[in-house]
Amino acid sequence: MYAFARRALVTVSALALVAACHSAPPPPPPPPAPLSDSAAAALRWVDAHVTAFGATDSLATPSERGAILSLTDGARIIGISELTEGVHEFPLAVRRLLFTLADSGVRGLAIQGPMPEALEVDRYVRTGTGDPRRLLRALGSWRWETREMLALVDAMREWNRTHGSDRQLGFYGFEIPTAAHAVAVLTSLPDSIAGVSLKAWLRTQYTCVQENESAHWGLEGRASDSTFWNRCGPMTTAALDSIVALRQRTTIASRAATLAYAEEMARLVQHHVSVGLRHMTRQAGNADHVMFLANSLGRTARLLVWGGDVEMGRLTLDRTTVQTGVPLGDSLKQRFRNIAFAVGEGVVRARRPAIGARGGGEPSGLTDVTLRRPAPGTFEDVFVRAQPSGFWLDARALPADTAGKWLHGPHPMRLITELYAQEAADAFQTPIELPTYYDAVLFIKHVTAAKQ
Numbered sequence: 001m002y003a004f005a006r007r008a009l010v011t012v013s014a015l016a017l018v019a020a021c022h023s024a025p026p027p028p029p030p031p032p033a034p035l036s037d038s039a040a041a042a043l044r045w046v047d048a049h050v051t052a053f054g055a056t057d058s059l060a061t062p063s064e065r066g067a068i069l070s071l072t073d074g075a076r077i078i079g080i081s082e083l084t085e086g087v088h089e090f091p092l093a094v095r096r097l098l099f100t101l102a103d104s105g106v107r108g109l110a111i112q113g114p115m116p117e118a119l120e121v122d123r124y125v126r127t128g129t130g131d132p133r134r135l136l137r138a139l140g141s142w143r144w145e146t147r148e149m150l151a152l153v154d155a156m157r158e159w160n161r162t163h164g165s166d167r168q169l170g171f172y173g174f175e176i177p178t179a180a181h182a183v184a185v186l187t188s189l190p191d192s193i194a195g196v197s198l199k200a201w202l203r204t205q206y207t208c209v210q211e212n213e214s215a216h217w218g219l220e221g222r223a224s225d226s227t228f229w230n231r232c233g234p235m236t237t238a239a240l241d242s243i244v245a246l247r248q249r250t251t252i253a254s255r256a257a258t259l260a261y262a263e264e265m266a267r268l269v270q271h272h273v274s275v276g277l278r279h280m281t282r283q284a285g286n287a288d289h290v291m292f293l294a295n296s297l298g299r300t301a302r303l304l305v306w307g308g309d310v311e312m313g314r315l316t317l318d319r320t321t322v323q324t325g326v327p328l329g330d331s332l333k334q335r336f337r338n339i340a341f342a343v344g345e346g347v348v349r350a351r352r353p354a355i356g357a358r359g360g361g362e363p364s365g366l367t368d369v370t371l372r373r374p375a376p377g378t379f380e381d382v383f384v385r386a387q388p389s390g391f392w393l394d395a396r397a398l399p400a401d402t403a404g405k406w407l408h409g410p411h412p413m414r415l416i417t418e419l420y421a422q423e424a425a426d427a428f429q430t431p432i433e434l435p436t437y438y439d440a441v442l443f444i445k446h447v448t449a450a451k452q
Contacts, residue, residue: 037402038402038403041403046383046386046393047386050392051066052064052388052391053389053390053443054390059099060096060099064096064100069101076332076336077291077302077305078305079307079328079338080094080312080340081308081325081341083309083342084447085309085348085350086143086416086418087444087449088148088450088451091149091450094152094306099155099159101302104302105300105302107297107301108170108293109156109171109303109304109306110293110303110305110306111173111306112175113140115174115272116176116179116181116185117140118171119182121171123261124153124171125170126168126170132154132157136150136153138181139173142366147451156171178213179209182269183206185261185262186239186265187199189259202239205235206236206239209236209269211232212273232277233270233274236269236270236273237270240267240269243266271292283326286324287324290303290328307325308417310323310415313432313438314436315437317430325338337439338438339442340437340438340441342443343447344384344443344444345373345384346370347370347449348447349450349451350369351365352367352419352420352421353419353424366452369449371422375412378412378414379409380413380414383445386443390445391443392441394440395434395435395440396439398435409432412426412429413430414428
């Protein structure tokens with residue numbers, strides 16, 4: 001996910017000497033350059049056809065609701081890529097999207113975060129168990145420790161508290177950097193619930209997971225790697241079966257609830273071992289995680305997936321980093337729809353690359369950074385001139401005329417993960433094609449920084 005950020009840091013460092021020479025305050029920005037004829041035609045089409053999005057609205061308007069339902073009709077997985085991260089408005093948009101789709105079968109939100117730790121947040125939004133601030137902190141990134149994320153999970157908790165079991169919403173992650181937390185939950189069940197003997201046996205069964213994750217893959221060779229995972233498969237399956245059997249025998253409600261949660265973790269570990277055994281690529285593994293989550297919610301359940309940067313896009317970044325949206329699109333076809341989130345102007349929460357006379361260094365701490373005006377020739381340079389302050393653009397309906405040809409692209413679009421510097425704003429862009437890469441765009445003209 002953050003390969004782009006590292007690439008951008010290298011680019012910014014290369015510009016350090018140039019930037020260091022400009023110590024005086026920058027002059028006021030010049031007025032935007034006139035649009036080309038084709039870009040002007042694209043702007044006219046946007047003004048005439050997009051659906052307005054009000055960033056301050058708590059609920060979708062009827063027209064926005066209709067646009068969302070039309071865009072996602074028939075899709076089992078709906079992905080949204082946070083091309084510009086660190087803004088206040090995006091989690092609010094995700095909340096609106098999630099609650100709108102809850103009426104059409106969406107039963108959960110999956111973020112690009114660790115699956116075992118995210119299950120703790122899922123338990124909170126379903127039952128109120130735990131401190132949401134602490135649980136979000138355990139997800140391992142400042143992006144989840146914001147006031148906006150806290151408001152989102154609290155809104156999901158309130159939804160579940162006021163809706164029936166058939167309309168509950170879950171909170172998930174779709175990456176497994178390690179299953180250590182899941183194993184810790186399973187091997188630390190209270191003696192009063194699991195019993196001393198079963199706990200000791202579970203510790204033995206789950207030892208293989210730690211061995212697999214700490215092994216120096218490649219030094220042992222693929223045959224040895226498979227030996228590890230093959231041994232771990234039956235062991236984790238047997239552990240899951242024992243936890244299921246114990247839950248079915250339990251008659252005390254509080255203990256049954258604890259074991260139901262343990263069963264979720266045990267199924268996750270079993271899935272993790274299955275992915276490891278198949279030696280899947282990063283993107284294929286992530287796609288498999290997404291489908292595991294969707295299937296766990298039910299055969300007809302739908303899932304909203306929040307990807308960082310271009311993760312939900314059907315594209316390959318820098319010719320090497322294949323995004324999770326590629327295998328999802330290949331396997332689901334029209335049952336996968338994806339949306340790019342883009343912004344015009346304003347402020348983001350980010351780290352500024354260190355720029356000095358001797359070149360780049362470590363990035364600074366998080367701070368509010370002002371975005372440079374969209375560059376000529378970019379999608380944002382057209383979108384920021386549109387009449388609505390925000391809008392949904394359904395790229396599947398682009399015309400075949402000059403406007404449509406321009407909107408198809410490719411044109412650059414901002415890609416800001418954790419680093420950003422106005423001095424090298426062009427480095428924080430990547431070419432996007434519509435609808436080849438994304439079925440739709442959610443654009444907000446002016447944004448404010450996320451709050452911690």
